[in-house]
Amino acid sequence: MVGIIDFNAGNITSLERALEYLKIDFIRSKNPDDLKECDRFIFPGDGDDAYAMDQLKKSGFDVFVREQVKNRKPLLGICVGSQIIFEKSEEGNAECLGLIKGEIKHFYSIDPQMEQKKIKVPHMGWNNITFENGDCPILEGIKNDSDVYFVHSFVIQPEDFSVVKAYAEYKIKVPAVIQKENVFACQFHPEKSGTTGLKILENFCKC
Template sequence: MIDIAVVDYGMGNLRSVSKALEHVATDKKVVVTSNPQDIAEAERVVFPGQGAMPDCVRELDSRGLREAVIAAAASKPFLGICIGLQLLFDHSEEGNADGLGIFAGQVKRFSAVDMHDVQGHKLKVPHMGWNEVYQSQSHPLWAGIENGERFYYVHSYYVAPQETALVAGYSEYPKRFTSVVAKDNIFAVQFHPEKSQHAGLKLLSNFVQWNGHS
């Protein structure tokens, strides 16, 4: 029995994700896999990713993982990370790529215009480094994590959900953007919990214990 399947479609450093999960779930079997059957059989699924959206979609399809990911997102505790969040939506401006369409909405690029902090300093794209995450709804994965806690980001694009009810957290750069979505058994984040030290490990620990219900 696989307790946690980490979806491997060739995009991103999955070792850091799997090691972080193993650290918080010492009694669980964590498997990094590109086998759809493993994903189907796992108790819970983590869907990470780094890189350009069109490449991610292509690699996901070339490995025959699209349907397995969609099925997992419909049926079991499911954690999306970074591109694993963006892929859940309809469409991305990055390469004019279609996502999996699990959630209605677009993936947009940070504007190059008016990117300044409150002190007037120019902000760079990609958004890279630590930033506060504000919780906009209660959720079991927020347990023990302070509102406004800092997490680590590396991204140039952000999700714009059609349904505001999906938004479980947001950050500012410099304007507010959605950084966390949650619905039913899905929780997905733009930041990297595996690189976010104590707060990130707490979120992963909460996921490992989560039954998939809010």
């Protein structure tokens, strides 16, 4: 059973429809107690990192997520969920979950020339991803250079780049798929990425 962590963010309905299409059983809840018996978790949503962390702390999901990861249950973060698994974020100066070492920075902080050249941010739309750093269970059966759908202004910057399993090019190298042990993350939206995204979700629910 998959537990969907609901922290009042957008796009959760799209994820539910994708899991329904795949015939994967799930529970969506704003209460950690409802998800205790789940064997894996998805942390989806659009929005602001600081807002997300505030909602997690109010609900107790911050403690819950750390405990479940420590108990070796798989976790998949999507979009904002992919960012707040790290230690801190420039977006709202948020202190995040710290499941993986690293921080989240705005595109313009990483490369100020992007702002000077008026390169559009957010990075929004379809972009191909390139695999690196070995195999990743959620990418099994996915072709290198597949297109997926992005919407983001902030970029994952891990302390150890060996956790990056795929990246996209948007003037800079954008970490797109992350794995460290049982923690996975997609900066893009698999639930909006056609058959490629559905396969990624299916792989996660089997790993």
